[in-house]
Amino acid sequence: MSNNLDILAITESWLTGDHRDDHAIADLTSTLPDYNLHHIPRKNRAGGGVCVCLRKSFKINMSTIKEYDSFQYIDLAITSRCQTPLRLIVLYRPQKTECKQNTAPIFFREFPSFFEEIATTRNNLLITGDFNFHVNDPADREASLFLDLIDSAGLKQFVTVPTHIKGNTLDLIITRSTDNFVSNVSATNFLPSDHAAVLCSLDIVRPETTKMEIRIRKLRDIDLNTFRNDILQSSLYTSPSPDLDKLIAQYENVLLKLKDKHAPLITRTVKCRPNAPWYNEQLRDLKQKLRRLERRWLSSKLEIDKQCFKELSNQYHEMINQAKLDYHKMQFENCNSKQLFQQVEKLSKPKTSKVLPSEIPNDPLVERFSSFFAEKIQRIKANLEESPPSHLSVQTSYSCTSTLSELAMVSEESVKEIIMKSPSSSCTLDPIPTWLLKNV
Known part of the structure:
Protein backbone atom coordinates (compact mmCIF):
# COMPACT_ATOMS: atom_id res chain seq x y z
CA MET A 1 0.00 0.00 0.00
CA ASP A 203 7.28 0.61 -18.91
CA ILE A 204 3.70 -0.51 -19.55
CA VAL A 205 0.44 1.43 -19.37
CA ARG A 206 -0.77 1.76 -15.80
CA PRO A 207 -4.30 0.39 -15.26
CA GLU A 208 -7.18 2.67 -14.43
CA THR A 209 -8.26 2.85 -10.82
CA THR A 210 -10.84 0.17 -10.08
CA LYS A 211 -14.30 1.70 -9.90
CA MET A 212 -17.66 0.35 -8.82
CA GLU A 213 -21.22 1.62 -8.95
CA ILE A 214 -23.18 1.82 -5.73
CA ARG A 215 -26.86 2.70 -5.25
CA ILE A 216 -27.87 4.45 -2.04
CA ARG A 217 -30.79 6.21 -0.40
CA LYS A 218 -30.27 8.90 2.23
CA LEU A 219 -32.86 7.38 4.56
CA ARG A 220 -31.33 8.94 7.67
CA ASP A 221 -31.91 12.41 6.19
CA ILE A 222 -35.69 11.93 5.90
CA ASP A 223 -37.81 14.48 7.78
CA LEU A 224 -39.93 12.12 9.90
CA ASN A 225 -42.75 14.61 10.54
CA THR A 226 -43.21 15.28 6.83
CA PHE A 227 -43.08 11.54 6.13
CA ARG A 228 -45.80 10.90 8.76
CA ASN A 229 -48.01 13.65 7.31
CA ASP A 230 -47.68 12.21 3.81
CA ILE A 231 -48.73 8.79 5.12
CA LEU A 232 -51.81 10.30 6.81
CA GLN A 233 -52.79 12.10 3.59
CA SER A 234 -52.26 8.99 1.42
CA SER A 235 -54.91 6.52 0.25
CA LEU A 236 -53.66 4.14 2.93
CA TYR A 237 -55.50 6.33 5.46
CA THR A 238 -58.05 8.25 3.39
CA SER A 239 -59.46 5.24 1.50
CA PRO A 240 -58.05 1.93 2.76
CA SER A 241 -59.16 -1.17 0.89
CA PRO A 242 -61.57 -3.47 2.78
CA ASP A 243 -59.95 -6.54 1.15
CA LEU A 244 -56.88 -7.80 3.05
CA ASP A 245 -54.80 -8.74 -0.02
CA LYS A 246 -55.55 -5.40 -1.69
CA LEU A 247 -54.80 -3.57 1.56
CA ILE A 248 -51.35 -5.23 1.75
CA ALA A 249 -50.66 -4.20 -1.87
CA GLN A 250 -51.87 -0.68 -1.08
CA TYR A 251 -49.61 -0.53 1.99
CA GLU A 252 -46.54 -1.55 -0.03
CA ASN A 253 -47.26 0.74 -2.99
CA VAL A 254 -47.87 3.81 -0.84
CA LEU A 255 -44.75 3.33 1.26
CA LEU A 256 -42.58 2.61 -1.80
CA LYS A 257 -43.76 5.82 -3.50
CA LEU A 258 -43.15 7.85 -0.36
CA LYS A 259 -39.68 6.33 0.01
CA ASP A 260 -38.87 7.33 -3.59
CA LYS A 261 -40.17 10.84 -2.88
CA HIS A 262 -38.27 11.46 0.38
CA ALA A 263 -35.14 9.38 -0.29
CA PRO A 264 -34.75 8.85 -4.05
CA LEU A 265 -32.29 6.24 -5.25
CA ILE A 266 -28.87 7.79 -6.00
CA THR A 267 -26.28 6.05 -8.19
CA ARG A 268 -22.66 6.88 -7.50
CA THR A 269 -19.35 5.68 -8.92
CA VAL A 270 -16.68 5.21 -6.26
CA LYS A 271 -13.03 4.25 -6.44
CA CYS A 272 -11.88 1.11 -4.63
CA ARG A 273 -9.08 2.00 -2.23
CA PRO A 274 -6.92 -0.03 0.16
CA ASN A 275 -8.43 -0.27 3.61
CA ALA A 276 -6.15 -0.52 6.65
CA PRO A 277 -7.94 1.38 9.46
CA TRP A 278 -5.44 0.01 11.98
CA TYR A 279 -2.52 1.82 10.29
CA ASN A 280 -2.00 4.95 12.41
CA GLU A 281 0.27 8.01 12.55
CA GLN A 282 2.58 6.37 15.07
CA LEU A 283 3.28 3.51 12.65
CA ARG A 284 3.76 5.94 9.77
CA ASP A 285 6.32 8.00 11.73
CA LEU A 286 8.17 4.85 12.84
CA LYS A 287 8.31 3.61 9.25
CA GLN A 288 9.93 6.88 8.09
CA LYS A 289 12.54 6.50 10.82
CA LEU A 290 13.07 2.89 9.72
CA ARG A 291 13.69 3.97 6.13
CA ARG A 292 16.28 6.52 7.28
CA LEU A 293 18.13 3.83 9.26
CA GLU A 294 18.00 1.49 6.25
CA ARG A 295 19.57 4.13 3.99
CA ARG A 296 22.26 4.85 6.61
CA TRP A 297 23.13 1.14 6.88
CA LEU A 298 23.26 0.63 3.10
CA SER A 299 25.50 3.66 2.82
CA SER A 300 27.89 2.97 5.71
CA LYS A 301 27.89 -0.87 5.65
CA LEU A 302 28.62 -0.72 9.40
CA GLU A 303 27.47 -3.58 11.65
CA ILE A 304 26.24 -1.13 14.32
CA ASP A 305 23.95 0.57 11.77
CA LYS A 306 22.69 -2.85 10.64
CA GLN A 307 21.86 -3.84 14.24
CA CYS A 308 20.02 -0.55 14.89
CA PHE A 309 18.04 -1.07 11.69
CA LYS A 310 17.12 -4.68 12.53
CA GLU A 311 16.05 -3.78 16.09
CA LEU A 312 13.76 -1.01 14.87
CA SER A 313 12.43 -3.28 12.09
CA ASN A 314 11.40 -5.90 14.66
CA GLN A 315 9.79 -3.20 16.81
CA TYR A 316 7.90 -1.85 13.79
CA HIS A 317 6.39 -5.22 12.89
CA GLU A 318 5.48 -5.96 16.50
CA MET A 319 3.64 -2.63 16.59
CA ILE A 320 1.82 -3.46 13.34
CA ASN A 321 0.62 -6.78 14.75
CA GLN A 322 -0.43 -5.10 18.01
CA ALA A 323 -2.25 -2.30 16.16
CA LYS A 324 -4.23 -4.85 14.12
CA LEU A 325 -4.98 -6.85 17.26
CA ASP A 326 -6.18 -3.78 19.17
CA TYR A 327 -8.32 -2.58 16.27
CA HIS A 328 -10.11 -5.92 15.78
CA LYS A 329 -10.53 -6.35 19.54
CA MET A 330 -12.26 -2.96 19.70
CA GLN A 331 -14.48 -3.93 16.74
CA PHE A 332 -15.59 -7.09 18.56
CA GLU A 333 -16.21 -5.29 21.85
CA ASN A 334 -18.48 -2.65 20.27
CA CYS A 335 -20.69 -4.89 18.12
CA ASN A 336 -23.94 -6.74 18.72
CA SER A 337 -24.48 -10.44 17.99
CA LYS A 338 -25.35 -9.88 14.33
CA GLN A 339 -22.32 -7.66 13.75
CA LEU A 340 -20.15 -10.21 15.59
CA PHE A 341 -20.97 -12.92 13.03
CA GLN A 342 -20.28 -10.45 10.20
CA GLN A 343 -16.88 -9.56 11.66
CA VAL A 344 -15.90 -13.21 12.14
CA GLU A 345 -16.93 -14.06 8.57
CA LYS A 346 -15.02 -11.05 7.21
CA LEU A 347 -11.82 -12.13 8.99
CA SER A 348 -12.05 -15.85 8.37
CA LYS A 349 -13.56 -16.26 4.89
CA PRO A 350 -12.54 -14.69 1.56
CA LYS A 351 -15.12 -12.50 -0.14
CA THR A 352 -17.08 -14.28 -2.87
CA SER A 353 -19.64 -12.82 -5.22
CA LYS A 354 -23.05 -14.51 -5.37
CA VAL A 355 -23.47 -15.73 -8.93
CA LEU A 356 -26.76 -16.76 -10.54
CA PRO A 357 -26.99 -18.44 -13.97
CA SER A 358 -26.70 -15.60 -16.50
CA GLU A 359 -28.42 -17.46 -19.32
CA ILE A 360 -31.71 -17.86 -17.41
CA PRO A 361 -34.08 -14.86 -16.90
CA ASN A 362 -35.04 -14.08 -13.30
CA ASP A 363 -38.70 -15.16 -13.46
CA PRO A 364 -38.07 -18.74 -14.72
CA LEU A 365 -35.19 -19.00 -12.24
CA VAL A 366 -37.54 -18.18 -9.36
CA GLU A 367 -39.93 -20.87 -10.59
CA ARG A 368 -37.09 -23.41 -10.73
CA PHE A 369 -36.12 -22.63 -7.12
CA SER A 370 -39.76 -22.98 -6.04
CA SER A 371 -40.23 -26.25 -7.90
CA PHE A 372 -37.00 -27.67 -6.50
CA PHE A 373 -38.04 -27.19 -2.87
CA ALA A 374 -41.65 -28.29 -3.48
CA GLU A 375 -40.44 -31.48 -5.17
CA LYS A 376 -37.91 -32.05 -2.39
CA ILE A 377 -40.67 -32.01 0.23
CA GLN A 378 -42.74 -34.43 -1.86
CA ARG A 379 -39.78 -36.82 -2.18
CA ILE A 380 -39.19 -36.77 1.58
CA LYS A 381 -42.88 -37.49 2.25
CA ALA A 382 -42.89 -40.33 -0.30
CA ASN A 383 -39.79 -41.89 1.31
CA LEU A 384 -41.37 -41.70 4.76
CA GLU A 385 -44.55 -43.39 3.50
CA GLU A 386 -42.57 -46.20 1.89
CA SER A 387 -40.77 -47.03 5.13
CA PRO A 388 -43.18 -46.43 8.02
CA PRO A 389 -41.53 -46.32 11.44
CA SER A 390 -42.02 -49.20 13.84
CA HIS A 391 -44.66 -48.79 16.54
CA LEU A 392 -43.48 -46.58 19.36
CA SER A 393 -44.89 -46.61 22.87
CA VAL A 394 -44.33 -43.42 24.86
CA GLN A 395 -44.91 -43.53 28.60
CA THR A 396 -46.00 -40.26 30.18
CA SER A 397 -46.06 -39.63 33.91
CA TYR A 398 -48.49 -36.72 33.74
CA SER A 399 -51.85 -35.82 32.25
CA CYS A 400 -53.00 -32.51 30.82
CA THR A 401 -56.47 -31.27 31.64
CA SER A 402 -56.21 -27.87 29.87
CA THR A 403 -57.55 -27.41 26.37
CA LEU A 404 -57.18 -24.64 23.82
CA SER A 405 -60.65 -24.00 22.46
CA GLU A 406 -60.46 -20.41 21.18
CA LEU A 407 -58.03 -17.55 20.53
CA ALA A 408 -58.59 -14.28 22.35
CA MET A 409 -58.78 -11.03 20.42
CA VAL A 410 -55.83 -8.68 20.92
CA SER A 411 -55.94 -4.91 20.97
CA GLU A 412 -54.11 -2.61 18.55
CA GLU A 413 -51.98 -1.42 21.47
CA SER A 414 -50.86 -5.00 22.21
CA VAL A 415 -49.88 -5.57 18.58
CA LYS A 416 -48.04 -2.24 18.46
CA GLU A 417 -46.17 -3.09 21.66
CA ILE A 418 -45.02 -6.44 20.23
CA ILE A 419 -43.87 -4.75 16.99
CA MET A 420 -41.98 -1.99 18.81
CA LYS A 421 -40.18 -4.51 21.04
CA SER A 422 -39.18 -6.79 18.17
CA PRO A 423 -35.68 -6.49 16.60
CA SER A 424 -35.39 -3.90 13.80
CA SER A 425 -34.15 -6.37 11.18
CA SER A 426 -35.16 -5.69 7.59
CA CYS A 427 -35.46 -7.54 4.31
CA THR A 428 -34.97 -6.16 0.79
CA LEU A 429 -38.64 -7.00 0.14
CA ASP A 430 -39.80 -4.55 2.86
CA PRO A 431 -41.17 -1.33 1.37
CA ILE A 432 -39.27 0.70 4.01
CA PRO A 433 -36.70 -0.37 6.64
CA THR A 434 -38.12 -1.58 9.96
CA TRP A 435 -36.43 1.19 12.00
CA LEU A 436 -38.14 3.80 9.78
CA LEU A 437 -41.47 1.98 9.99
CA LYS A 438 -41.34 2.11 13.80
CA ASN A 439 -40.55 5.83 13.77
CA VAL A 440 -43.43 6.79 11.49
Missing part, protein backbone atom coordinates in the same frame (compact mmCIF):
# COMPACT_ATOMS: atom_id res chain seq x y z
CA SER A 2 2.75 2.46 0.94
CA ASN A 3 4.55 1.80 -2.37
CA ASN A 4 1.33 2.09 -4.43
CA LEU A 5 2.09 -1.18 -6.22
CA ASP A 6 0.07 -2.35 -9.20
CA ILE A 7 1.56 -5.88 -9.23
CA LEU A 8 2.94 -7.85 -6.27
CA ALA A 9 4.62 -11.21 -6.90
CA ILE A 10 5.13 -13.48 -3.89
CA THR A 11 7.10 -16.69 -3.47
CA GLU A 12 6.77 -19.08 -0.53
CA SER A 13 3.18 -18.02 0.12
CA TRP A 14 2.56 -21.17 2.22
CA LEU A 15 -0.92 -21.42 0.69
CA THR A 16 -2.08 -25.03 0.57
CA GLY A 17 -5.14 -24.97 -1.71
CA ASP A 18 -7.68 -25.89 1.00
CA HIS A 19 -9.68 -24.19 3.79
CA ARG A 20 -6.46 -23.36 5.66
CA ASP A 21 -5.91 -20.55 3.13
CA ASP A 22 -9.16 -18.77 4.02
CA HIS A 23 -7.85 -16.53 6.81
CA ALA A 24 -4.84 -15.26 4.81
CA ILE A 25 -6.91 -14.62 1.67
CA ALA A 26 -9.70 -12.95 3.70
CA ASP A 27 -7.14 -10.61 5.28
CA LEU A 28 -5.78 -9.70 1.83
CA THR A 29 -9.15 -9.16 0.16
CA SER A 30 -10.46 -7.08 3.07
CA THR A 31 -7.36 -4.87 3.13
CA LEU A 32 -6.99 -4.66 -0.66
CA PRO A 33 -10.53 -4.60 -2.13
CA ASP A 34 -9.25 -3.29 -5.49
CA TYR A 35 -6.85 -6.24 -6.01
CA ASN A 36 -7.29 -9.83 -7.21
CA LEU A 37 -5.20 -12.75 -5.98
CA HIS A 38 -4.04 -15.52 -8.32
CA HIS A 39 -2.01 -18.33 -6.80
CA ILE A 40 -0.62 -21.83 -7.24
CA PRO A 41 -0.51 -23.64 -3.88
CA ARG A 42 2.07 -26.16 -2.81
CA LYS A 43 0.00 -29.20 -1.91
CA ASN A 44 1.00 -32.05 0.39
CA ARG A 45 4.10 -30.23 1.61
CA ALA A 46 4.79 -27.30 3.95
CA GLY A 47 6.15 -24.06 2.52
CA GLY A 48 6.39 -23.09 -1.12
CA GLY A 49 3.56 -21.70 -3.19
CA VAL A 50 3.60 -18.75 -5.62
CA CYS A 51 1.02 -16.02 -6.04
CA VAL A 52 0.42 -12.67 -7.72
CA CYS A 53 -1.69 -9.86 -6.28
CA LEU A 54 -2.68 -7.24 -8.89
CA ARG A 55 -5.22 -4.52 -9.51
CA LYS A 56 -8.66 -5.64 -10.66
CA SER A 57 -8.57 -3.30 -13.69
CA PHE A 58 -5.91 -5.52 -15.32
CA LYS A 59 -7.21 -8.18 -17.69
CA ILE A 60 -5.72 -11.53 -16.68
CA ASN A 61 -5.34 -14.80 -18.53
CA MET A 62 -3.68 -17.68 -16.64
CA SER A 63 -1.87 -20.26 -18.74
CA THR A 64 -2.00 -23.98 -18.02
CA ILE A 65 0.58 -24.97 -15.43
CA LYS A 66 2.85 -27.98 -15.96
CA GLU A 67 4.42 -29.92 -13.11
CA TYR A 68 8.19 -29.70 -12.66
CA ASP A 69 10.27 -31.48 -10.04
CA SER A 70 12.71 -28.64 -9.36
CA PHE A 71 10.51 -25.53 -9.30
CA GLN A 72 7.00 -24.09 -9.01
CA TYR A 73 5.64 -21.26 -11.14
CA ILE A 74 2.57 -19.26 -12.13
CA ASP A 75 2.15 -17.93 -15.69
CA LEU A 76 -0.09 -14.88 -16.28
CA ALA A 77 -0.79 -12.74 -19.36
CA ILE A 78 -1.53 -9.23 -18.03
CA THR A 79 -3.19 -6.65 -20.28
CA SER A 80 -3.80 -2.98 -19.50
CA ARG A 81 -5.79 -0.65 -21.76
CA CYS A 82 -5.38 -2.70 -24.96
CA GLN A 83 -1.56 -2.68 -24.76
CA THR A 84 0.58 -5.68 -25.76
CA PRO A 85 0.18 -8.12 -22.85
CA LEU A 86 2.91 -8.63 -20.30
CA ARG A 87 3.67 -12.30 -19.75
CA LEU A 88 4.59 -12.57 -16.08
CA ILE A 89 6.12 -15.79 -14.75
CA VAL A 90 6.73 -16.00 -10.99
CA LEU A 91 9.04 -18.90 -10.15
CA TYR A 92 10.20 -20.49 -6.91
CA ARG A 93 13.03 -23.03 -6.77
CA PRO A 94 13.46 -24.73 -3.38
CA GLN A 95 16.98 -25.83 -2.54
CA LYS A 96 15.91 -29.41 -1.74
CA THR A 97 13.34 -31.83 -3.07
CA GLU A 98 11.03 -33.84 -0.81
CA CYS A 99 13.71 -36.53 -0.79
CA LYS A 100 16.32 -33.98 0.39
CA GLN A 101 18.08 -33.97 -2.98
CA ASN A 102 19.66 -30.83 -4.41
CA THR A 103 17.28 -29.38 -7.01
CA ALA A 104 19.99 -27.58 -9.03
CA PRO A 105 20.96 -30.51 -11.35
CA ILE A 106 17.27 -31.22 -12.05
CA PHE A 107 16.63 -27.48 -12.66
CA PHE A 108 19.40 -27.27 -15.26
CA ARG A 109 17.68 -30.11 -17.16
CA GLU A 110 14.11 -28.77 -16.79
CA PHE A 111 14.51 -25.01 -17.22
CA PRO A 112 15.75 -25.10 -20.87
CA SER A 113 12.72 -27.14 -21.97
CA PHE A 114 10.45 -24.84 -19.93
CA PHE A 115 11.95 -21.77 -21.59
CA GLU A 116 11.56 -23.27 -25.08
CA GLU A 117 7.80 -23.37 -24.51
CA ILE A 118 7.57 -19.71 -23.48
CA ALA A 119 10.26 -18.26 -25.78
CA THR A 120 7.92 -17.99 -28.77
CA THR A 121 5.54 -15.59 -26.99
CA ARG A 122 5.19 -12.20 -28.66
CA ASN A 123 4.34 -10.54 -25.35
CA ASN A 124 6.75 -8.68 -23.13
CA LEU A 125 8.34 -11.44 -21.06
CA LEU A 126 9.13 -10.97 -17.36
CA ILE A 127 10.41 -13.84 -15.21
CA THR A 128 10.82 -13.14 -11.51
CA GLY A 129 11.00 -14.98 -8.22
CA ASP A 130 13.31 -16.75 -5.79
CA PHE A 131 15.81 -18.87 -7.77
CA ASN A 132 18.02 -19.70 -4.75
CA PHE A 133 21.26 -19.16 -6.68
CA HIS A 134 23.93 -16.86 -5.18
CA VAL A 135 24.36 -14.88 -8.40
CA ASN A 136 26.45 -12.27 -6.53
CA ASP A 137 29.20 -14.82 -5.86
CA PRO A 138 31.50 -15.44 -8.88
CA ALA A 139 32.99 -18.47 -7.10
CA ASP A 140 29.60 -20.19 -6.78
CA ARG A 141 29.59 -22.90 -9.47
CA GLU A 142 25.80 -23.40 -9.59
CA ALA A 143 25.21 -19.63 -9.84
CA SER A 144 27.74 -19.39 -12.71
CA LEU A 145 26.02 -22.25 -14.54
CA PHE A 146 22.67 -20.52 -14.09
CA LEU A 147 23.94 -17.16 -15.40
CA ASP A 148 25.48 -18.94 -18.40
CA LEU A 149 22.17 -20.72 -18.97
CA ILE A 150 20.07 -17.54 -19.08
CA ASP A 151 22.71 -15.77 -21.18
CA SER A 152 22.64 -18.57 -23.78
CA ALA A 153 18.84 -18.31 -23.81
CA GLY A 154 19.02 -14.60 -24.72
CA LEU A 155 17.94 -13.38 -21.29
CA LYS A 156 19.33 -10.75 -18.92
CA GLN A 157 19.09 -10.35 -15.14
CA PHE A 158 18.58 -6.96 -13.45
CA VAL A 159 18.99 -7.40 -9.68
CA THR A 160 22.47 -6.49 -8.44
CA VAL A 161 21.78 -5.74 -4.75
CA PRO A 162 21.57 -8.24 -1.85
CA THR A 163 18.08 -9.70 -1.45
CA HIS A 164 18.72 -12.05 1.47
CA ILE A 165 19.54 -11.37 5.11
CA LYS A 166 22.93 -13.07 4.65
CA GLY A 167 23.93 -10.68 1.86
CA ASN A 168 23.29 -12.92 -1.16
CA THR A 169 21.28 -12.10 -4.28
CA LEU A 170 18.65 -14.83 -4.67
CA ASP A 171 15.53 -12.98 -5.92
CA LEU A 172 15.83 -12.03 -9.58
CA ILE A 173 14.12 -10.08 -12.36
CA ILE A 174 14.78 -11.50 -15.83
CA THR A 175 13.70 -10.34 -19.30
CA ARG A 176 14.83 -10.91 -22.88
CA SER A 177 18.10 -9.19 -23.73
CA THR A 178 16.31 -7.25 -26.50
CA ASP A 179 13.56 -5.92 -24.19
CA ASN A 180 13.95 -2.64 -22.36
CA PHE A 181 10.87 -2.12 -20.21
CA VAL A 182 12.35 -2.69 -16.71
CA SER A 183 13.97 0.17 -14.76
CA ASN A 184 14.57 1.57 -11.24
CA VAL A 185 15.40 -1.80 -9.68
CA SER A 186 15.98 -1.61 -5.93
CA ALA A 187 15.49 -3.69 -2.78
CA THR A 188 14.21 -2.84 0.67
CA ASN A 189 15.05 -4.85 3.76
CA PHE A 190 12.52 -3.74 6.38
CA LEU A 191 10.22 -6.74 5.95
CA PRO A 192 10.00 -9.42 8.69
CA SER A 193 11.01 -11.99 6.05
CA ASP A 194 14.64 -13.07 5.62
CA HIS A 195 14.25 -11.95 1.98
CA ALA A 196 14.08 -8.34 0.81
CA ALA A 197 11.31 -6.90 -1.33
CA VAL A 198 12.64 -6.22 -4.84
CA LEU A 199 10.99 -3.20 -6.47
CA CYS A 200 11.07 -2.10 -10.10
CA SER A 201 9.22 0.06 -12.61
CA LEU A 202 7.70 -1.45 -15.76
